[in-house]
Amino acid sequence: MAKLFPNGIYDFVIQIIAFVILILIMFFFAYKPVKAYMKKRHDYIDNELRSAEAANKVALEAANKKDDIINEGKTEASQIVSNAKIQAEKMKEDAINEANQISTRRRKEADEDIALAKEKSIKEAKKEIVDLTILASSKLLERNLNEEDDKKFVSSFVKEIQDDKK
Numbered sequence: 001m002a003k004l005f006p007n008g009i010y011d012f013v014i015q016i017i018a019f020v021i022l023i024l025i026m027f028f029f030a031y032k033p034v035k036a037y038m039k040k041r042h043d044y045i046d047n048e049l050r051s052a053e054a055a056n057k058v059a060l061e062a063a064n065k066k067d068d069i070i071n072e073g074k075t076e077a078s079q080i081v082s083n084a085k086i087q088a089e090k091m092k093e094d095a096i097n098e099a100n101q102i103s104t105r106r107r108k109e110a111d112e113d114i115a116l117a118k119e120k121s122i123k124e125a126k127k128e129i130v131d132l133t134i135l136a137s138s139k140l141l142e143r144n145l146n147e148e149d150d151k152k153f154v155s156s157f158v159k160e161i162q163d164d165k166k
Contacts, residue, residue, distance in 0.1 A: 132161065 136157055 136154070139153070139157070
């Protein structure tokens with residue numbers, strides 16, 4: 001045994017005991033604090049990952065909500081523009097219809113005024129003709145003339161009427 005343990009077995013046992021004590025000291029003073037620190041660090045990293053995932057999820061939901069709001073706004077804006085175009089077209093058609101009605105009414109009134117003026121002119125012309133005929137007849141009846149005198153009288157009467165109109 002001297003070759004296996006040159007200093008003796010006693011030294012070997014002391015070295016083993018010293019090694020075990022060193023391991024126990026390392027276990028209590030180094031391994032447990034390091035293990036506790038590693039567990040704490042592991043928990044911190046897990047917690048941060050969960051927080052990051054939750055924040056990512058919230059951000060994704062916010063982005064989706066933002067996109068929905070933007071799409072809703074675009075749809076609403078498109079609808080407002082469409083309604084405005086329809087309303088403008090209706091107003092245009094109403095204005096055109098009103099202008100056509102006014103034009104038709106004024107044309108009808110003008111036609112009626114023209115017809116009344118024409119009728120009045122015809123009545124006045126007839127009245128004048130009747131008055132002239134009566135006047136000519138009364139002058140002819142006042143004078144009892146022969147045929148030649150009648151012709152002269154009618155010619156002078158026509159000239160007189162023409163001169164009066166000028």
